[in-house]
Amino acid sequence: MIVRILGEGQFKVDDDATADLNRLDADLEAAVERSDNAAFTAALHGLLAQVRAQGAPVPPDILEPSELILPHEGSSMEEVRKLLSDDGLIPG
Amino acid sequence: MGVMKRVSLVFKAKANKALDRMEDPRETLDYSYQRQLEMLTKVRRGVADVATSRKRVELQMNQLQQSSTKLEDQARKALSMGREDLAREALGRKSSAQSQLNDLQAQYAQLQAEEEKLTVASQRLQAKVDAFRTRKETIKATYTAAEAQTRINEAFSGISEEMGDVGMAIQRAEDKTAQMQARAGAIDELLASGALDDAIGGRRDDIQAELDQMSANSDVELELRRLRGENENTPPKELEGGQNGGQNGGQAAGSAQNSQSAPTQRQAQAPSAPAQPAGLPVSDLPEDGA
Numbered sequence: 156m157i158v159r160i161l162g163e164g165q166f167k168v169d170d171d172a173t174a175d176l177n178r179l180d181a182d183l184e185a186a187v188e189r190s191d192n193a194a195f196t197a198a199l200h201g202l203l204a205q206v207r208a209q210g211a212p213v214p215p216d217i218l219e220p221s222e223l224i225l226p227h228e229g230s231s232m233e234e235v236r237k238l239l240s241d242d243g244l245i246p247g
Numbered sequence: 248m249g250v251m252k253r254v255s256l257v258f259k260a261k262a263n264k265a266l267d268r269m270e271d272p273r274e275t276l277d278y279s280y281q282r283q284l285e286m287l288t289k290v291r292r293g294v295a296d297v298a299t300s301r302k303r304v305e306l307q308m309n310q311l312q313q314s315s316t317k318l319e320d321q322a323r324k325a326l327s328m329g330r331e332d333l334a335r336e337a338l339g340r341k342s343s344a345q346s347q348l349n350d351l352q353a354q355y356a357q358l359q360a361e362e363e364k365l366t367v368a369s370q371r372l373q374a375k376v377d378a379f380r381t382r383k384e385t386i387k388a389t390y391t392a393a394e395a396q397t398r399i400n401e402a403f404s405g406i407s408e409e410m411g412d413v414g415m416a417i418q419r420a421e422d423k424t425a426q427m428q429a430r431a432g433a434i435d436e437l438l439a440s441g442a443l444d445d446a447i448g449g450r451r452d453d454i455q456a457e458l459d460q461m462s463a464n465s466d467v468e469l470e471l472r473r474l475r476g477e478n479e480n481t482p483p484k485e486l487e488g489g490q491n492g493g494q495n496g497g498q499a500a501g502s503a504q505n506s507q508s509a510p511t512q513r514q515a516q517a518p519s520a521p522a523q524p525a526g527l528p529v530s531d532l533p534e535d536g537a
Contacts, residue, residue, distance in 0.1 A: 158251070159255075159408065159412065161412050161415060161416075162364055162368070162412065162415070162416050162419075164367075164371055176251070177249060180249030180250055180251050180252075181249055183249070183250045184249050184250050187250065202251075214374075215370070215371045215374035215375060216374045216375065216377065216378040217378070217405075218375060218378050218379060218382065218401070218402050218405030218406055219401075219405045220255075220258070220259065220262075220401075220404040220405050220408050221255055221258075221408060222252075222255060223251035223252060223254075223255055224251060224254040224255040224258060224408075225250075225251055225254070226250070226254070227415075227416075227419075235250065238254055238257065239250065239253050239254065239257065240257075
Protein backbone atom coordinates (compact mmCIF):
# COMPACT_ATOMS: atom_id res chain seq x y z
CA MET A 156 0.00 0.00 0.00
CA ILE A 157 1.32 3.45 -0.89
CA VAL A 158 1.00 6.22 1.69
CA ARG A 159 1.90 9.82 0.98
CA ILE A 160 3.08 12.27 3.60
CA LEU A 161 2.40 15.69 2.14
CA GLY A 162 5.62 17.60 1.66
CA GLU A 163 7.71 14.45 2.07
CA GLY A 164 6.71 12.05 -0.67
CA GLN A 165 5.35 8.53 -0.95
CA PHE A 166 6.13 5.46 1.17
CA LYS A 167 5.38 1.82 0.52
CA VAL A 168 3.96 0.40 3.72
CA ASP A 169 3.23 -3.25 4.48
CA ASP A 170 -0.44 -4.06 4.70
CA ASP A 171 0.23 -5.55 8.16
CA ALA A 172 0.89 -2.06 9.47
CA THR A 173 -2.59 -0.93 8.48
CA ALA A 174 -4.24 -1.75 11.80
CA ASP A 175 -1.85 0.48 13.72
CA LEU A 176 -2.22 3.27 11.22
CA ASN A 177 -6.00 3.05 11.28
CA ARG A 178 -6.09 3.25 15.06
CA LEU A 179 -3.97 6.42 15.05
CA ASP A 180 -5.98 7.77 12.17
CA ALA A 181 -9.19 7.31 14.14
CA ASP A 182 -7.57 9.23 17.02
CA LEU A 183 -6.63 11.98 14.60
CA GLU A 184 -10.13 12.24 13.24
CA ALA A 185 -11.67 12.30 16.71
CA ALA A 186 -9.21 15.01 17.76
CA VAL A 187 -10.19 17.15 14.77
CA GLU A 188 -13.86 16.69 15.60
CA ARG A 189 -13.35 17.63 19.25
CA SER A 190 -10.94 20.44 18.32
CA ASP A 191 -8.47 18.88 20.74
CA ASN A 192 -5.09 20.31 19.79
CA ALA A 193 -2.93 18.16 22.05
CA ALA A 194 -4.55 14.91 20.90
CA PHE A 195 -4.36 16.12 17.30
CA THR A 196 -0.61 16.73 17.48
CA ALA A 197 0.03 13.43 19.27
CA ALA A 198 -1.97 11.41 16.74
CA LEU A 199 -0.47 13.18 13.73
CA HIS A 200 3.10 12.73 14.97
CA GLY A 201 2.38 9.11 15.82
CA LEU A 202 1.09 8.48 12.30
CA LEU A 203 4.02 10.21 10.64
CA ALA A 204 6.54 8.35 12.78
CA GLN A 205 4.90 5.03 12.01
CA VAL A 206 4.86 5.60 8.27
CA ARG A 207 8.46 6.83 8.21
CA ALA A 208 9.64 3.92 10.34
CA GLN A 209 7.82 1.15 8.53
CA GLY A 210 7.59 2.52 5.02
CA ALA A 211 10.14 2.42 2.24
CA PRO A 212 10.35 5.56 0.10
CA VAL A 213 8.79 5.06 -3.33
CA PRO A 214 11.28 5.88 -6.10
CA PRO A 215 10.46 9.32 -7.53
CA ASP A 216 9.96 8.10 -11.10
CA ILE A 217 7.04 5.89 -10.12
CA LEU A 218 3.70 7.39 -11.13
CA GLU A 219 1.15 5.92 -8.79
CA PRO A 220 -1.57 7.52 -6.75
CA SER A 221 -1.50 6.91 -2.99
CA GLU A 222 -4.14 5.00 -1.11
CA LEU A 223 -3.71 7.10 1.98
CA ILE A 224 -2.50 10.68 2.30
CA LEU A 225 -1.21 12.23 5.49
CA PRO A 226 -1.03 15.94 6.31
CA HIS A 227 2.46 17.43 6.53
CA GLU A 228 4.29 17.50 9.83
CA GLY A 229 3.61 21.10 10.79
CA SER A 230 -0.08 21.02 9.88
CA SER A 231 -2.51 22.85 12.09
CA MET A 232 -5.94 21.46 12.78
CA GLU A 233 -7.39 24.22 10.64
CA GLU A 234 -5.24 23.17 7.70
CA VAL A 235 -6.39 19.58 8.04
CA ARG A 236 -10.02 20.69 8.08
CA LYS A 237 -9.45 22.64 4.89
CA LEU A 238 -7.68 19.69 3.37
CA LEU A 239 -10.74 17.56 3.97
CA SER A 240 -13.07 20.01 2.31
CA ASP A 241 -13.42 19.70 -1.43
CA ASP A 242 -12.48 23.22 -2.34
CA GLY A 243 -9.80 23.40 0.31
CA LEU A 244 -6.05 23.54 0.15
CA ILE A 245 -5.26 21.41 -2.86
CA PRO A 246 -4.65 23.65 -5.87
CA GLY A 247 -6.31 23.06 -9.24
CA MET B 248 -13.51 6.71 7.25
CA GLY B 249 -10.32 8.18 8.64
CA VAL B 250 -8.53 11.37 7.75
CA MET B 251 -5.90 9.67 5.56
CA LYS B 252 -8.46 8.03 3.30
CA ARG B 253 -10.57 11.14 3.03
CA VAL B 254 -7.60 13.27 2.02
CA SER B 255 -6.61 10.79 -0.66
CA LEU B 256 -10.19 10.80 -1.98
CA VAL B 257 -10.18 14.56 -2.17
CA PHE B 258 -7.00 14.38 -4.25
CA LYS B 259 -8.52 11.74 -6.52
CA ALA B 260 -11.69 13.75 -6.98
CA LYS B 261 -9.62 16.71 -8.13
CA ALA B 262 -7.79 14.56 -10.65
CA ASN B 263 -11.02 13.05 -11.98
CA LYS B 264 -12.62 16.43 -12.38
CA ALA B 265 -9.68 17.56 -14.49
CA LEU B 266 -9.84 14.39 -16.55
CA ASP B 267 -13.54 14.81 -17.21
CA ARG B 268 -12.97 18.18 -18.75
CA MET B 269 -10.95 16.64 -21.59
CA GLU B 270 -12.72 15.42 -24.70
CA ASP B 271 -9.96 13.33 -26.21
CA PRO B 272 -8.06 11.52 -23.45
CA ARG B 273 -4.83 11.91 -25.36
CA GLU B 274 -5.20 15.67 -25.19
CA THR B 275 -5.05 15.23 -21.45
CA LEU B 276 -1.50 14.02 -21.75
CA ASP B 277 -0.19 17.07 -23.55
CA TYR B 278 -2.21 19.50 -21.53
CA SER B 279 -1.13 17.92 -18.27
CA TYR B 280 2.49 17.87 -19.38
CA GLN B 281 2.36 21.61 -20.03
CA ARG B 282 0.96 22.15 -16.55
CA GLN B 283 3.71 20.00 -15.08
CA LEU B 284 6.38 22.07 -16.76
CA GLU B 285 4.74 25.22 -15.42
CA MET B 286 4.69 23.71 -11.95
CA LEU B 287 8.37 22.86 -12.24
CA THR B 288 9.14 26.47 -13.09
CA LYS B 289 7.01 27.59 -10.19
CA VAL B 290 8.67 25.34 -7.65
CA ARG B 291 12.13 26.40 -8.80
CA ARG B 292 11.14 30.02 -8.48
CA GLY B 293 9.85 29.15 -5.03
CA VAL B 294 13.25 27.74 -4.06
CA ALA B 295 14.96 30.90 -5.32
CA ASP B 296 12.54 33.14 -3.41
CA VAL B 297 13.08 31.32 -0.16
CA ALA B 298 16.85 31.49 -0.70
CA THR B 299 16.67 35.25 -1.27
CA SER B 300 14.65 35.68 1.86
CA ARG B 301 17.07 33.50 3.82
CA LYS B 302 20.03 35.57 2.62
CA ARG B 303 18.34 38.75 3.68
CA VAL B 304 17.80 37.35 7.16
CA GLU B 305 21.42 36.24 7.21
CA LEU B 306 22.57 39.76 6.37
CA GLN B 307 20.46 41.21 9.12
CA MET B 308 21.77 38.66 11.57
CA ASN B 309 25.31 39.80 10.77
CA GLN B 310 24.36 43.43 11.23
CA LEU B 311 22.70 42.74 14.54
CA GLN B 312 25.71 40.73 15.69
CA GLN B 313 28.06 43.60 14.83
CA SER B 314 25.77 46.00 16.55
CA SER B 315 25.62 43.86 19.65
CA THR B 316 29.41 43.49 19.83
CA LYS B 317 29.91 47.20 19.36
CA LEU B 318 27.39 48.10 22.04
CA GLU B 319 29.15 45.82 24.48
CA ASP B 320 32.47 47.51 23.68
CA GLN B 321 30.86 50.86 24.26
CA ALA B 322 29.44 49.71 27.57
CA ARG B 323 32.87 48.50 28.65
CA LYS B 324 34.48 51.79 27.72
CA ALA B 325 31.77 53.85 29.35
CA LEU B 326 32.20 51.85 32.53
CA SER B 327 35.96 52.30 32.51
CA MET B 328 35.37 56.03 32.32
CA GLY B 329 33.04 55.87 35.26
CA ARG B 330 29.92 56.50 33.22
CA GLU B 331 27.55 53.81 34.43
CA ASP B 332 24.56 55.62 32.94
CA LEU B 333 26.04 55.38 29.45
CA ALA B 334 27.03 51.77 30.02
CA ARG B 335 23.46 50.94 31.04
CA GLU B 336 22.09 52.61 27.95
CA ALA B 337 24.48 50.67 25.72
CA LEU B 338 23.67 47.37 27.43
CA GLY B 339 19.95 48.05 27.12
CA ARG B 340 20.35 48.49 23.38
CA LYS B 341 22.52 45.44 23.21
CA SER B 342 19.87 43.34 24.86
CA SER B 343 17.30 44.56 22.36
CA ALA B 344 19.63 43.73 19.46
CA GLN B 345 20.28 40.34 20.99
CA SER B 346 16.63 39.44 21.30
CA GLN B 347 16.02 40.43 17.68
CA LEU B 348 18.96 38.28 16.77
CA ASN B 349 17.59 35.25 18.61
CA ASP B 350 14.30 35.71 16.83
CA LEU B 351 15.98 35.88 13.47
CA GLN B 352 18.01 32.77 14.19
CA ALA B 353 14.83 30.77 14.70
CA GLN B 354 13.35 32.14 11.51
CA TYR B 355 16.52 31.50 9.64
CA ALA B 356 16.36 27.83 10.60
CA GLN B 357 12.75 27.66 9.43
CA LEU B 358 13.58 29.21 6.09
CA GLN B 359 16.49 26.85 5.66
CA ALA B 360 14.24 23.85 6.32
CA GLU B 361 11.65 25.21 3.91
CA GLU B 362 14.29 25.70 1.24
CA GLU B 363 15.52 22.15 1.66
CA LYS B 364 12.02 20.71 1.49
CA LEU B 365 11.20 22.65 -1.64
CA THR B 366 14.46 21.65 -3.27
CA VAL B 367 13.73 18.00 -2.64
CA ALA B 368 10.14 18.47 -3.82
CA SER B 369 11.36 20.04 -7.03
CA GLN B 370 13.74 17.14 -7.68
CA ARG B 371 10.97 14.66 -7.01
CA LEU B 372 8.59 16.46 -9.32
CA GLN B 373 11.26 16.60 -12.01
CA ALA B 374 11.68 12.80 -11.82
CA LYS B 375 7.92 12.29 -12.02
CA VAL B 376 7.56 14.70 -14.93
CA ASP B 377 10.30 12.82 -16.80
CA ALA B 378 8.52 9.54 -16.10
CA PHE B 379 5.26 11.05 -17.26
CA ARG B 380 6.78 12.28 -20.51
CA THR B 381 8.11 8.81 -21.31
CA ARG B 382 4.79 7.23 -20.53
CA LYS B 383 2.92 9.85 -22.53
CA GLU B 384 4.96 9.14 -25.66
CA THR B 385 4.48 5.38 -25.28
CA ILE B 386 0.74 5.73 -24.82
CA LYS B 387 0.36 8.03 -27.80
CA ALA B 388 2.41 5.76 -30.04
CA THR B 389 0.82 2.50 -28.97
CA TYR B 390 -2.85 2.94 -28.25
CA THR B 391 -5.95 4.34 -29.89
CA ALA B 392 -7.86 6.95 -27.95
CA ALA B 393 -10.31 4.38 -26.59
CA GLU B 394 -7.64 1.93 -25.50
CA ALA B 395 -5.50 4.61 -23.98
CA GLN B 396 -8.06 5.83 -21.46
CA THR B 397 -7.19 3.61 -18.49
CA ARG B 398 -3.47 4.09 -18.85
CA ILE B 399 -3.85 7.80 -19.19
CA ASN B 400 -5.98 7.90 -16.07
CA GLU B 401 -3.32 6.04 -14.11
CA ALA B 402 -0.49 8.27 -15.23
CA PHE B 403 -2.56 11.36 -14.76
CA SER B 404 -3.75 10.64 -11.23
CA GLY B 405 -0.21 9.72 -10.18
CA ILE B 406 1.26 12.97 -11.38
CA SER B 407 -1.66 15.12 -10.33
CA GLU B 408 -1.28 14.01 -6.71
CA GLU B 409 2.37 15.05 -6.84
CA MET B 410 1.40 18.37 -8.41
CA GLY B 411 -1.14 19.00 -5.67
CA ASP B 412 1.43 18.19 -3.00
CA VAL B 413 4.11 20.41 -4.55
CA GLY B 414 1.57 23.17 -5.10
CA MET B 415 0.74 23.18 -1.40
CA ALA B 416 4.43 23.13 -0.46
CA ILE B 417 5.01 26.18 -2.63
CA GLN B 418 2.08 27.91 -0.98
CA ARG B 419 3.45 27.19 2.48
CA ALA B 420 6.88 28.46 1.52
CA GLU B 421 5.35 31.62 0.06
CA ASP B 422 3.42 32.24 3.26
CA LYS B 423 6.56 31.83 5.35
CA THR B 424 8.55 34.09 3.06
CA ALA B 425 5.87 36.76 3.19
CA GLN B 426 5.82 36.70 7.01
CA MET B 427 9.58 36.86 7.06
CA GLN B 428 9.68 39.81 4.70
CA ALA B 429 7.34 41.78 6.89
CA ARG B 430 9.61 41.16 9.88
CA ALA B 431 12.76 41.80 7.89
CA GLY B 432 11.31 45.14 6.82
CA ALA B 433 10.67 46.06 10.43
CA ILE B 434 14.22 45.15 11.44
CA ASP B 435 15.68 47.09 8.51
CA GLU B 436 13.76 50.12 9.77
CA LEU B 437 15.05 49.56 13.27
CA LEU B 438 18.64 49.33 12.03
CA ALA B 439 18.21 52.38 9.83
CA SER B 440 16.67 54.41 12.64
CA GLY B 441 19.89 54.12 14.60
CA ALA B 442 18.07 52.80 17.64
CA LEU B 443 20.53 49.93 17.72
CA ASP B 444 23.70 51.29 16.23
CA ASP B 445 24.25 54.10 13.82
CA ALA B 446 27.86 53.16 13.37
CA ILE B 447 26.78 50.38 11.03
CA GLY B 448 25.53 52.96 8.57
CA GLY B 449 28.76 54.90 8.88
CA ARG B 450 27.24 57.51 11.13
CA ARG B 451 28.02 58.06 14.78
CA ASP B 452 25.49 57.15 17.38
CA ASP B 453 24.90 59.23 20.45
CA ILE B 454 26.68 56.84 22.84
CA GLN B 455 29.74 56.85 20.62
CA ALA B 456 29.62 60.64 20.31
CA GLU B 457 29.63 61.00 24.06
CA LEU B 458 32.43 58.49 24.49
CA ASP B 459 34.46 60.26 21.83
CA GLN B 460 33.86 63.58 23.50
CA MET B 461 34.97 62.17 26.84
CA SER B 462 37.97 60.57 25.31
CA ALA B 463 38.93 63.81 23.56
CA ASN B 464 38.59 65.64 26.87
CA SER B 465 40.71 63.14 28.63
CA ASP B 466 43.31 63.36 25.87
CA VAL B 467 43.53 67.06 26.65
CA GLU B 468 43.84 66.23 30.34
CA LEU B 469 46.56 63.72 29.58
CA GLU B 470 48.45 66.20 27.53
CA LEU B 471 48.11 68.83 30.21
CA ARG B 472 49.39 66.49 32.88
CA ARG B 473 52.27 65.45 30.71
CA LEU B 474 53.27 69.02 30.13
CA ARG B 475 52.89 69.86 33.78
CA GLY B 476 55.10 66.90 34.53
CA GLU B 477 57.71 68.24 32.14
CA ASN B 478 57.59 71.57 33.84
CA GLU B 479 58.04 70.09 37.24
CA ASN B 480 61.00 68.15 35.94
CA THR B 481 62.56 71.00 34.02
CA PRO B 482 63.52 73.45 36.77
CA PRO B 483 66.40 71.30 38.10
CA LYS B 484 67.64 70.78 34.55
CA GLU B 485 67.44 74.47 33.90
CA LEU B 486 69.49 75.06 36.98
CA GLU B 487 72.12 72.66 35.75
CA GLY B 488 72.07 73.80 32.13
CA GLY B 489 71.30 77.41 32.95
CA GLN B 490 69.76 78.02 29.50
CA ASN B 491 66.39 79.44 28.39
CA GLY B 492 65.24 80.12 31.95
CA GLY B 493 61.44 79.89 32.43
CA GLN B 494 60.60 80.60 28.81
CA ASN B 495 59.34 77.11 28.05
CA GLY B 496 56.33 77.84 30.26
CA GLY B 497 54.47 74.56 29.53
CA GLN B 498 53.99 75.15 25.81
CA ALA B 499 54.14 72.15 23.50
CA ALA B 500 56.30 74.05 21.01
CA GLY B 501 58.70 74.89 23.78
CA SER B 502 59.16 71.28 24.69
CA ALA B 503 60.00 70.44 21.08
CA GLN B 504 62.76 73.04 21.13
CA ASN B 505 63.82 71.70 24.42
CA SER B 506 64.31 68.23 23.00
CA GLN B 507 66.70 69.61 20.44
CA SER B 508 68.76 71.52 22.92
CA ALA B 509 68.91 68.76 25.51
CA PRO B 510 68.51 65.37 23.81
CA THR B 511 69.76 63.19 26.66
CA GLN B 512 67.35 64.63 29.19
CA ARG B 513 64.43 64.23 26.75
CA GLN B 514 65.19 60.57 26.32
CA ALA B 515 65.20 59.99 30.02
CA GLN B 516 61.83 61.69 30.30
CA ALA B 517 60.08 60.01 27.45
CA PRO B 518 59.25 56.62 28.97
CA SER B 519 57.74 58.18 32.04
CA ALA B 520 55.28 60.31 30.08
CA PRO B 521 52.67 57.67 29.13
CA ALA B 522 52.85 56.12 32.57
CA GLN B 523 51.77 59.24 34.40
CA PRO B 524 48.02 59.25 33.71
CA ALA B 525 47.66 55.51 34.27
CA GLY B 526 44.46 56.02 36.24
CA LEU B 527 42.50 56.16 32.97
CA PRO B 528 42.85 53.49 30.31
CA VAL B 529 41.52 56.01 27.87
CA SER B 530 44.69 56.18 25.86
CA ASP B 531 43.35 53.49 23.51
CA LEU B 532 39.92 55.03 23.09
CA PRO B 533 40.28 57.24 20.02
CA GLU B 534 41.11 54.38 17.68
CA ASP B 535 37.73 52.79 18.37
CA GLY B 536 35.83 55.92 17.64
CA ALA B 537 36.07 55.42 13.89
